Amino acid sequence: MRADAQRNRESVLAAAGRLFDAATDPDQVSMDDIATAAGVGKGTLFRRFGDRIGLIRALYEQRALRLQDALAVSPTRPPAEQAVELLRAMLRFKLDNRVLTLALESAGGGSPYRNEAYDHWHALLADLVAEARGPQAADYLAHALLAGVRSDLVEHLRDWPEARWHEGLNALVGSVLGDAGQFGLPTGHRAD
Amino acid sequence: MRADAQRNRESVLAAAGRLFDAATDPDQVSMDDIATAAGVGKGTLFRRFGDRIGLIRALYEQRALRLQDALAVSPTRPPAEQAVELLRAMLRFKLDNRVLTLALESAGGGSPYRNEAYDHWHALLADLVAEARGPQAADYLAHALLAGVRSDLVEHLRDWPEARWHEGLNALVGSVLGDAGQFGLPTGHRAD
DNA sequence: GAACTATACGGACCGACAGTCCGTTTGGCG
DNA sequence: CGCCAAACGGACTGTCGGTCCGTATAGTTC
Numbered sequence: 001m002r003a004d005a006q007r008n009r010e011s012v013l014a015a016a017g018r019l020f021d022a023a024t025d026p027d028q029v030s031m032d033d034i035a036t037a038a039g040v041g042k043g044t045l046f047r048r049f050g051d052r053i054g055l056i057r058a059l060y061e062q063r064a065l066r067l068q069d070a071l072a073v074s075p076t077r078p079p080a081e082q083a084v085e086l087l088r089a090m091l092r093f094k095l096d097n098r099v100l101t102l103a104l105e106s107a108g109g110g111s112p113y114r115n116e117a118y119d120h121w122h123a124l125l126a127d128l129v130a131e132a133r134g135p136q137a138a139d140y141l142a143h144a145l146l147a148g149v150r151s152d153l154v155e156h157l158r159d160w161p162e163a164r165w166h167e168g169l170n171a172l173v174g175s176v177l178g179d180a181g182q183f184g185l186p187t188g189h190r191a192d
Numbered sequence: 193m194r195a196d197a198q199r200n201r202e203s204v205l206a207a208a209g210r211l212f213d214a215a216t217d218p219d220q221v222s223m224d225d226i227a228t229a230a231g232v233g234k235g236t237l238f239r240r241f242g243d244r245i246g247l248i249r250a251l252y253e254q255r256a257l258r259l260q261d262a263l264a265v266s267p268t269r270p271p272a273e274q275a276v277e278l279l280r281a282m283l284r285f286k287l288d289n290r291v292l293t294l295a296l297e298s299a300g301g302g303s304p305y306r307n308e309a310y311d312h313w314h315a316l317l318a319d320l321v322a323e324a325r326g327p328q329a330a331d332y333l334a335h336a337l338l339a340g341v342r343s344d345l346v347e348h349l350r351d352w353p354e355a356r357w358h359e360g361l362n363a364l365v366g367s368v369l370g371d372a373g374q375f376g377l378p379t380g381h382r383a384d
Numbered sequence: 385g386a387a388c389t390a391t392a393c394g395g396a397c398c399g400a401c402a403g404t405c406c407g408t409t410t411g412g413c414g
Numbered sequence: 415c416g417c418c419a420a421a422c423g424g425a426c427t428g429t430c431g432g433t434c435c436g437t438a439t440a441g442t443t444c
Contacts, residue, residue, distance in 0.1 A: 002411055005421060027300055030401060041423030046403060048421095108219055108298050113348040140340075140360030141367075143349070147339035148332075156305040157335070168332030175333075175367040194391060194440055222430060233394030238432060240392095 009048050012038040016059050017100075026103035031055075053110035060097075060104045064117035067093055071124070079128040080177035086125060087149055087169050094151045101151035112150075122146060132177040141176055148172055201240050204230040208251050209292075218295035223247075245302035252289075252296045256309035259285055263316070271320040272369035278317060279341055279361050286343045293343035314338060324369040333368055340364055 001009075015038035019029045031052060035042045049055035071086055094101045105112035112118070126142035147153075148169070157165075170179070193201075207230035211221045223244060227234045241247035263278055286293045297304040304310070318334035339345075340361070349357075362371070 002420060004411065008421085027401095031403080032401075035423090042402095042425095043404080043406095043423055044421075052402065106298055106300050108300055111344055111348055113344065137360045137363035140349075140356070141363055143345060144336070144340035144360070144364050147342055147345055148336035150339055150342065152303055152305065153335055153339055156303055157332075164332070168329045168336070171329035171333055172336050172368070176364070196440070197392060200392085219430095223432085224430075227394090234431095235394055235433080235435095236392075244431065 005048070008038070008040050008044055012040060012045060012048065012055070013059055013062060014038070016055060017063075020059070020100045020103060021097075023099050026099055026106065029099075029103075053107050056100070056103050056107060057110070057115050060100060061115060061117050063097060063100070064093070064120075068117070068120055073124060073127065079132040080173055080179060083125060083128045083132075083145065083177055084169055084173045086121065086128075087145060087173060088166070090121065090146070090149045091154065091165060091169070094149060094154045098151070098155070102155060105151045118146070129177060145172065145176065197240070200230070200232050200236055204232060204237060204240065204247070205251055205254060206230070208247060209255075212251070212292045212295060213289075215291050218291055218298065221291075221295075245299050248292070248295050248299060249302070249307050252292060253307060253309050255289060255292070256285070256312075260309065260312055265316060265319065271324040272365055272371055275317060275320045275324075275337065275369050276361055276365045278313065278320075279337060279365060280358070282313065282338070282341045283346065283357060283361070286341060286346045290343070290347070294347060297343045310338070321369060337364065337368065 012034065016029070016034045019033055019037055020026070023029050031045055032042060034055070035045050038045075045055065049058055067089055071089055073082060104110075104115070122142050125145055126138050129141045129145075130138040173179075204226065208221070208226045211225055211229055212218070215221050223237055224234060226247070227237050230237075237247065241250055259281055263281055265274060296302075296307070314334050317337055318330050321333045321337075322330040365371070
C-alpha cells in the first residue's frame with residue numbers, strides 16, 4: 001500500500017469518525033461531507049472502501065478493536081459474570097458510538113451481522129453460554145443476548161437510567177446463564 | 193374520506209404488498225414502482241401516507257392485525273407457553289413477510305419500535321413476563337425476547353431449520369419465564 | 385340537474401446523494 | 415533520472431424520495 005494511500009485512508013477514517021460523532025442521525029453525513037472533511041477526493045473514498053457500508057464497517061471495526069482487547073475470556077471467572085460484563089461493555093460502546101452503530105445496524109442492505117466484530121463477540125458469548133448451561137441452543141442464545149443491546153433498541157430506550165439497564169441485563173443474563181454469581185457493579189453500586 | 197381516495201388507498205396497499213412479496217430486497221421496490229403498479233399518480237401515494245416509511249408502516253400494521261387477533265392472552269394457560277407461542281408466531285410472520293419486515297426494521301431513520309403492532313406485542317409479552325417472574329425488569333425482558341426474532345437476525349439465520357429455531361426459542365423463553373410447561377421439545381435444562 | 389367547492393389526482397419537476405469515469409499526478413523502484 | 419503502476423480528484427450520471435400546481439371529480443346544496 002502506497003504511503004499516500006495509507007495516509008488518506010487514515011484521514012478518511014478520522015474525518016468520518018468526527019462527523020458521525022457530531023451528527024444526530026447517520027444520514028446527516030454524506031460521502032461528500034466525509035471526502036471534504038478529510039481533504040480528499042470522493043473517488044478516493046470509494047476506491048479504498050468500496051461503498052458507504054464498507055467505510056462504515058471499517059470505522060466500526062476499528063473502534064470495536066479497543067473493546068475486544070479489553071474483553072478477554074478468563075477460564076476461572078464465572079461465565080455469567082463475564083457475560084454481564086460483556087453486554088454492559090457493548091451497551092456502553094453503543095451509547096458512546098451512537099450514530100456510528102445506528103449507521104451500521106440500520107444500513108439498508110448491509111446486514112449488521114456481517115462484520116468481524118459481531119462474529120467475535122458472538123463466539124465469545126456462545127462459549128460462555130455453553131460453559132454455563134451446555135451446548136444446547138448456545139449459538140442462538142448468544143445471538144439473542146446480543147440482540148438485547150441492538151443499537152436501535154438502545155436508541156428506543158435512550159432515556160433509561162443506567163441502573164435500569166443494569167437491572168435488565170442482570171435479569172436477562174441471570175435467566176439465561178444462571179445467576180449463581182452476584183455481578184456487583186465494577187463501578188460501585190450494587191443491584192441488591 | 194372520499195370514495196376515490198379510499199379506493200386508491202386500498203389499491204396502493206395491495207400493490208405495495210404484491211411488490212414487496214415478490215422482491216428479494218426492500219429497496220428493489222421504489223415509490224414509482226408502487227404508484228405505477230397501483231395505477232395511481234405518485235402524488236397520491238405521498239398525500240395518503242406521508243412518506244415511504246409511512247406507507248411501509250401502514251402495510252405492516254395491516255398485516256400484523258391478523259396476528260394480533262389470533263394471539264389473545266388467556267389467563268389460565270401458563271405464561272411461558274403463551275410466550276413461546278407468541279414468539280413462534282412472530283417468527284413465522286417475519287418469514288412470511290420477509291421483505292416487508294426487513295423494510296420496516298431497516299428503514300433508515302424510522303425506528304422499527306415506533307409502530308402500534310410492536311407496542312401491542314411488547315405489552316402482551318411484558319404482562320406474561322410479569323406474571324411468570326414478577327414485575328422486576330419485565331419491561332426490558334419483553335424487549336429482549338422480541339429482539340430475539342428481529343427480522344434481520346431471522347434473515348441472518350435464514351437457513352436454520354424450523355426445529356433449530358424452536359429449540360432456541362424454547363431455551364430462551366424457558367430461561368426467562370421458567371419452563372414449567374414443555375412446549376413440545378425437550379430443553380434439557382432447569383428441570384427443577 | 386346545475387352550479388359550486390373542497391378534496392383528490394397525476395406526473396413533471398427538484399434536490400440530494402451514492403457511485404463511476406477518466407484525465408492528471410505522484411510514490412517508489414531499477 | 416526516468417518510468418509506470420498506483421493513486422488521485424472532482425465533474426458527471428442515474429436514481430430516487432419528495433414537492434408542486436394545474437386539472438378533474440365527488441358530493442352537496444338549492
